[in-house]
Every structure is written in structure tokens, then in C-alpha cells.
Amino acid sequence: MTPLPSSATASVQETLADLRVDIDRIDAELHQLLIARGEIIDRLIAVKARQGGGSAFRPGREADMMRKIVSRHRGLLPVDTVESIWRIIISTFTYVQAPYSVHADISGGDAAMRDCCRFHFGFTVPYIVHQGTGGVVEAVASAKGDLGLVKVETSAAEGAWWRRLAEPFAPKIIARLPFVERPDHPAGMPLFVIAKPLSDAASRETVVYAIGLERWHGSLPECLAAFGGDILGNAADGYGLSLLVAVPGSVTPQSLRDGLRQAGAGEARIAEVGSHAARFDLETNAISSQK
Numbered sequence: 136m137t138p139l140p141s142s143a144t145a146s147v148q149e150t151l152a153d154l155r156v157d158i159d160r161i162d163a164e165l166h167q168l169l170i171a172r173g174e175i176i177d178r179l180i181a182v183k184a185r186q187g188g189g190s191a192f193r194p195g196r197e198a199d200m201m202r203k204i205v206s207r208h209r210g211l212l213p214v215d216t217v218e219s220i221w222r223i224i225i226s227t228f229t230y231v232q233a234p235y236s237v238h239a240d241i242s243g244g245d246a247a248m249r250d251c252c253r254f255h256f257g258f259t260v261p262y263i264v265h266q267g268t269g270g271v272v273e274a275v276a277s278a279k280g281d282l283g284l285v286k287v288e289t290s291a292a293e294g295a296w297w298r299r300l301a302e303p304f305a306p307k308i309i310a311r312l313p314f315v316e317r318p319d320h321p322a323g324m325p326l327f328v329i330a331k332p333l334s335d336a337a338s339r340e341t342v343v344y345a346i347g348l349e350r351w352h353g354s355l356p357e358c359l360a361a362f363g364g365d366i367l368g369n370a371a372d373g374y375g376l377s378l379l380v381a382v383p384g385s386v387t388p389q390s391l392r393d394g395l396r397q398a399g400a401g402e403a404r405i406a407e408v409g410s411h412a413a414r415f416d417l418e419t420n421a422i423s424s425q426k
């Protein structure tokens with residue numbers, strides 16, 4: 136092949152200015168698309184109002200969207216960045232439908248909680264701190280559409296905090312964050328999102344129960360693992376022992392009760408405290424309800 140004369144090579148070489156024209160065009164398109172997304176949200180508000188209004192949150196839909204977004208991602212941009220951009224887009228478009236605040240329990244420290252809140256909800260949504268889970272549950276119970284953030288693994292000092300979610304009209308667990316898990320997640324602290332009970336929005340791939348028993352029994356971890364479940368919390372309550380347990384949505388309270396009795400753990404008092412989308416692992420692209 137005959138080499139091109141050097142002047143010809145120079146004429147086809149792209150310049151920084153050319154590339155910046157392309158970047159400006161793409162940025163303008165991205166911006167226009169965000170504006171167009173906002174116009175759809177305007178129409179969506181009207182549709183939701185016709186269906187009876189209520190909370191704007193659809194955590195099951197959000198989990199689904201996040202799984203799809205990270206699974207199709209490729210190229211130079213880190214997946215952490217892509218995930219955080221969409222978390223902010225979705226959370227802020229939820230906020231513009233109906234303003235809400237996020238109440239966080241910072242009794243275990245503020246830094247990681249604040250990072251997680253900003254990663255999942257952005258900076259437009261107000262972040263309000265509480266020392267302990269009690270303040271978070273109370274704040275969510277008394278504000279219209281606010282959310283609470285509580286660590287999945289709380290300190291022993293918090294006791295069986297989940298029992299406060301057991302009453303029918305009390306706030307419930309509606310999501311578990313992050314929606315997409317991986318070992319080096321920049322805001323990967325496992326968190327429960329709590330909200331006033333949502334009519335049609337929380338996924339039931341995983342259901343979370345408060346299980347009351349007289350006392351601890353050595354068969355409990357194995358018995359619950361046989362249901363595909365996990366013990367997430369374990370604390371004394373006024374009657375004995377209270378467990379926080381997550382199981383796949385297909386497991387019924389009656390089968391759990393029977394299984395616990397057969398394992399020798401005694402008669403269980405079982406109350407649902409919420410539900411959420413199954414956990415999703417980015418590396419294996421697998422969903423699971425396991426801890």
C-alpha cells in the first residue's frame with residue numbers, strides 16, 4: 136500500500152476542536168432527552184392522579200430499571216458512575232412528582248450514611264439525620280411521603296427496632312439498597328428503605344418478617360436457610376426473642392410457622408414488616424434473597 140503524502144494525512148486527522156464539537160452535540164442531545172423525560176413525568180403525574188394519587192415511589196420498578204441499566208452498560212465510563220447518574224435521575228424525578236425528605240439513622244456514623252443517601256437520592260432531596268431507628272420510624276410515620284434509611288445490620292443498642300413496623304398502618308420496608316450489589320460498590324452499605332405502606336409499589340420478591348419466639352434455638356439458621364431465608368437481626372423483646380428474617384416471596388407465613396415448629400424452635404409469632412426486590416449481584420447477574 137502506497138503511504139499517503141503527509142499533507143493528506145494531516146487533512147484527515149481529527150482535531151481537539153472537532154472532537155469538542157461532537158461532545159457538545161452529544162451533551163445537547165443528552166440534555167434534550169432529560170427535558171423530554173421531564174415532560175413524560177408531567178404526563179405520568181396526571182395518570183397517577185387519575186389512579187388515586189398516593190406515593191410516587193415504585194421501588195419494584197426502580198430495581199428492575201437499575202438491573203437493566205447496569206447489565207447493558209459497556210465502554211469507558213465506570214458502572215458506578217452510570218448507576219449513580221440514574222439513581223439521581225430517578226430519585227429526582229420522583230421528588231418532582233411529590234417532594235419528600237430522606238430520614239437517616241446516623242447512630243452508626245454519618246459519613247457512610249450521607250454518602251449512600253447522596254448516591255441513591257442525589258442532592259435535591261433533603262437529608263435529615265436522626266440518632267437511632269426510633270426517630271426515623273416516627274418521622275416517616277408522621278410525614279406524608281418521606282422515606283427512612285436504616286442499616287440492614289443495626290447495633291445491638293437498637294434492639295428489635297423492626298417490631299415497630301409490624302402494626303398494620305406502621306411504616307414498612309419497601310426496598311433494600313443498593314439495588315445492584317458488588318464487592319467494591321462505592322455506596323454499598325446495605326440499607327433498608329422504609330415508607331408508609333405503599334399500595335402497589337413494593338416488590339414482593341423478598342418478604343421481611345418479624346418472628347417472635349420464646350428463645351434462641353440452634354436449629355434456627357439451618358431451618359430458615361432451608362426456606363432460602365436469612366436472619367438479619369436478632370434481639371430480645373418483651374416476650375422473648377425477636378428475629379428479623381428475609382425469605383423469598385413464595386414462602387408463606389404458615390409454612391414458616393410449621394417449619395419452625397418441626398425444627399424444635401417452638402410456636403412462632405410472625406408479622407410482616409415489609410418486602411423488597413430480590414438482591415441482584417452485578418458480577419453474576421443473579422438475583423437472590425440470600426444475605
Ligand SMILES: O=C(O)C(=O)C[C@]1(C(=O)O)C=C[C@@H](O)C=C1
Pocket residue numbers: 179191192193194196197224225226228229232
Ligand atoms: O415509573 C414510574 O412510576 C415513575 O414514577 C417514574 C420513575 C422514573 O423516573 O423512572 C420515578 C419514580 C418511580 O419510583 C419509578 C420510576
